[in-house]
Structure formats: C-alpha cells, structure tokens
Amino acid sequence: MIHVAIIGQGLVALHFEVGLEKLKNNEIPDYGVPLRNWLPYKYDDIEIVASYDVDESKVGKTVYELAKRDYPGNHIPGSLKDIVVSRGIHLNSMKGLPFKARGREEDKGIEAAINELVDEWRSLNIDVLINIMTTEPVEPVGNAGEIERRALNGDLTASQTYAYAATLYSAKYRPVAFVNAIPSPIANDPGFIKLCSERRCVVFGDDGSTGATPFTADLLEHMYERNRKVIDIAQFNIGGNTDFLALNLPERNIMKKKTKSAIVEDILGYDAPNYIRPTGYLEPLGDKKFVAMIVEYYSFGEFKDEFYVVMRINDSPALAGLLVDLSRIGRIALDRQAYGSIYEVNAFYMKRPGPPGSKAVSKYHAFQGLLNWLGISDPRMQQARR
Structure with missing residues (x-):
C-alpha cells in the first residue's frame, strides 16, 4: 500500500479523494491520469489516511461531510467517512483571506507542533505527503542549517515547515516523498534539496502543471522547432475558486507569475516579452477558470502571424488527476532510494521543475524523459515498431 497524507483540504483534495475512490470502484474512467495503468503500483494501492487544514469550518469534519457540502457531483463514496480532517500548521498561511x-502551533508552539505531526505520520506509516494548500508568498532559504533554525523558530511559511517536518520524519x-504542487520553492531551494538528500526524502515540485501552462509549453516548442520568432505572449486566467481569491493579493500572485513565465526563455532560448499570470477573481466562475492567450510571431520573410486561444478549464480536477500518478511515482522513487529531487518527474508534472537551475521543457519531451526514467514504453511506439 501507498499511505498518503494531504496538506490542504480544498477543492483539489476533494477531487483527488472522491475521484480516487471512484477509480478504485470502476465508477469512472481514468481520463486525466497521464500514466494510466502503466505503473507497477495500481489505483487500489493508494490509500489516503490523513488530511490537514487550518480552516475551522473543515477541521474535525470527515472528508465525506466536506464532499457532501462542497464537491460538485453526486454519489460520494462512503469510504471517505474514515478520513477526519486534522488541524494543521497555520503560520499565517491564510492571512488576508x-x-x-487556527494552527496547532498556536496552542503548543511550533517545535512541539512539528514533532507531533512527525509522530502522527509515523503511526500512520505515511509514504507520500501531498502539499496542495493555498498559494503563499515565499522565497527560497537556500541553506539547510538556516532552514532548520528558522523552522524551529516559526520563521518559515507553512509549506516550508511541512517540508522540513517531512525531512525529520x-x-x-x-x-517519505513530499509532493509540492503549489508555487512555494521547495524543490527549487538548494537547502531543501540538501536536507532531503541527506535524510532519505524525495521531493517533487514546484507547482503542478495543469490547464494552460502545459499547453503553452508545447505551443512554444512548436515555435522553436519551426524557427518562428515569438514577438510577444499575453496570457491571463480568471477563476472563482479559493486559490484565485488568494491570488488577488499581489504578494501571492507574484509566486504564480514566477512559475508560469519561467517556461518562455527555457523553451525558446530567449526571453520574449510576456505577460503570463492569473489576473482576476470572479466568484460566479467557480472552479471552471477562463483562459485567453495571444502569441505574435514572425514567420519566413518576417511576415507577422498570430494565434489566439480561448479555454474554459475545470481547475481542480486537472491537478487531482496528476496526483494519482505522483502518489505512485513517489513510492517508486522511494523503492529506488532516489532521494533529493528528480528532474525527469518534475519536468513533466510541474511548472517550475526542480532541482535548482533546471530548465522547463515542452511536455512532449518531458513525457518521453519521464517514461525513460520509469523504464516503461509508450504503447504507440511499440505498435510503430511492429
């Protein structure tokens, strides 16, 4: 079994929890799970055994109750009654929202709260921790010793503190494998990479690549391969879920801007002028965000062409499908003792792939690299060779 704990019991968590149970029961197809049934670990091998949040309306409730209240669908699996949301670490991660x-550190201090979490994970035999809390304003620390000092003083953000706790555990x-599916620089922080490498921890990150970002990456690869000169890129997202509400705050939005716009120079080889970021919150849109993009470029003879893209994307399910893979790949990495961060995994699943200094590539190339690292073949290639 792969024992999973969730950090951040929001809509992504609900889609992952409900969807996983439905996958196990053969109630839904596995669309949106990139590696399908190709891995040695199957859907039935994943067991979510814990969830953490600091929202008082969620702490103490079962995932079943929250799904009944917030999940936009019918038939909530009864097995979710067994998962009770525990109080997590806050450290002002919800400030301004x-x-x-309230976090457990407010009653007992941060060091005691960290140690308590580590002991809970031990009792549950946690294999994979998935961080899907709300986007925070945060910068990398860079030094392993400084991370430890600041963690025990309560001077890190919540996501950084959870990552530190994972290295202790x-x-x-x-x-343990720590999946950082939000923009906080964990897999891109040299200090965390050092701690993870030394302490038998795997870290995937940063910021799950869903929706428009992987689509943009592959369009830019097309521009590069055809040697078309990109003049400028404008892309904006508007949504109505909690993460878009948080991204209304400039200090949080800047984290998304960094992970989204980094792909341009990495793929094209030059930094075309761009504006790629979440731009607004509109509550009636809910979880189905609106995306618009225009790319201007020069073709042969310096003739200027352009293309426009408009999309509506269910935000949370797109990330939840990736978490089904990342839970299983996390266990595979642990089996291989591949501690630290794994570029081949991050390049496909993350917007800003670690370790530090790594380049973003098109998702087509990243997918081939991922399959090579896993030692599996794309069935289409097997058929092509026959």
Whole structure:
C-alpha cells in the first residue's frame, strides 16, 4: 500500500479523494491520469489516511461531510467517512483571506507542533505527503542549517515547515516523498534539496502543471522547432475558486507569475516579452477558470502571424488527476532510494521543475524523459515498431 497524507483540504483534495475512490470502484474512467495503468503500483494501492487544514469550518469534519457540502457531483463514496480532517500548521498561511483559521502551533508552539505531526505520520506509516494548500508568498532559504533554525523558530511559511517536518520524519522513521504542487520553492531551494538528500526524502515540485501552462509549453516548442520568432505572449486566467481569491493579493500572485513565465526563455532560448499570470477573481466562475492567450510571431520573410486561444478549464480536477500518478511515482522513487529531487518527474508534472537551475521543457519531451526514467514504453511506439 501507498499511505498518503494531504496538506490542504480544498477543492483539489476533494477531487483527488472522491475521484480516487471512484477509480478504485470502476465508477469512472481514468481520463486525466497521464500514466494510466502503466505503473507497477495500481489505483487500489493508494490509500489516503490523513488530511490537514487550518480552516475551522473543515477541521474535525470527515472528508465525506466536506464532499457532501462542497464537491460538485453526486454519489460520494462512503469510504471517505474514515478520513477526519486534522488541524494543521497555520503560520499565517491564510492571512488576508476571509476564513477563520487556527494552527496547532498556536496552542503548543511550533517545535512541539512539528514533532507531533512527525509522530502522527509515523503511526500512520505515511509514504507520500501531498502539499496542495493555498498559494503563499515565499522565497527560497537556500541553506539547510538556516532552514532548520528558522523552522524551529516559526520563521518559515507553512509549506516550508511541512517540508522540513517531512525531512525529520524521513530521518527518524522512514523515507517519505513530499509532493509540492503549489508555487512555494521547495524543490527549487538548494537547502531543501540538501536536507532531503541527506535524510532519505524525495521531493517533487514546484507547482503542478495543469490547464494552460502545459499547453503553452508545447505551443512554444512548436515555435522553436519551426524557427518562428515569438514577438510577444499575453496570457491571463480568471477563476472563482479559493486559490484565485488568494491570488488577488499581489504578494501571492507574484509566486504564480514566477512559475508560469519561467517556461518562455527555457523553451525558446530567449526571453520574449510576456505577460503570463492569473489576473482576476470572479466568484460566479467557480472552479471552471477562463483562459485567453495571444502569441505574435514572425514567420519566413518576417511576415507577422498570430494565434489566439480561448479555454474554459475545470481547475481542480486537472491537478487531482496528476496526483494519482505522483502518489505512485513517489513510492517508486522511494523503492529506488532516489532521494533529493528528480528532474525527469518534475519536468513533466510541474511548472517550475526542480532541482535548482533546471530548465522547463515542452511536455512532449518531458513525457518521453519521464517514461525513460520509469523504464516503461509508450504503447504507440511499440505498435510503430511492429
């Protein structure tokens, strides 16, 4: 079994939890799970055993209750009654948002809260921790010793503190994989990479690549391969879920801008002028965000062409499908003792792939690299060789 704990019981978590149980029960097809049934670990091998949040409206409730309240669909699997949302670490991660939040560190201090979490994970035999909390304003620390000092003083953000706790757990009890699906620089922080490498921890990150970003990456690869000169790129997203509400705050939005716009120079080889970021919150849109993009470029003879893209994308399910893969790949990495961060995994699943200094590539090329790392073949290639 792969024992999974969720950090951040929001809509992504609900789609992952409900969808996974429905996959196990053969109630839905596995669309949106890139590696399908190709891996040695199957959907039935994944068991979500814990969830953490600081929203007072969620702490103490079962995932089943929250799904009944918030999940936009019918038939909630009864097995979700077994998962009760525990109080997590806050450290002002919800500051500025209209939610009543409280972290366990507010009662007992941050060091005791970290140690308590680590002991809970030990009792549950956690293999994979998935961080899908709300986007935070945060910068990399860079030094392993400084990370430890600041963590124990409560001077890191919540996501950084969870990542530090993961390294403690892996050093004291058993190796663990930390999936950082938000923009906080964990897999891109040299200090965390050093801690993870030394303490038998795997870290995937940063910022799950869903929706428009992987689409943009492959369009830019097309421009590069055809030697078309990109003049400028404008792309904006508007949504109505909690993450878009948080991204209304400039200090949080800047984190998304960094992970989204980094792909341009990495893929094209030059930094075309671009504006690629979430641009607004409109509550009636809910989780189905609106995306618009225009790319201007020069073709042969310096004739200027352009293309326009308009999309509506269900935001949370897109990331939830990737988490089904990342849970299983996390366990594979642990089996291989591949501690630290794994570029071949991050390049496909993340907007800003770690370790530090890594380049974003088109998702087509990243997919081939991922399959090579896993040692599996695309069935289309097998058919082509016959």
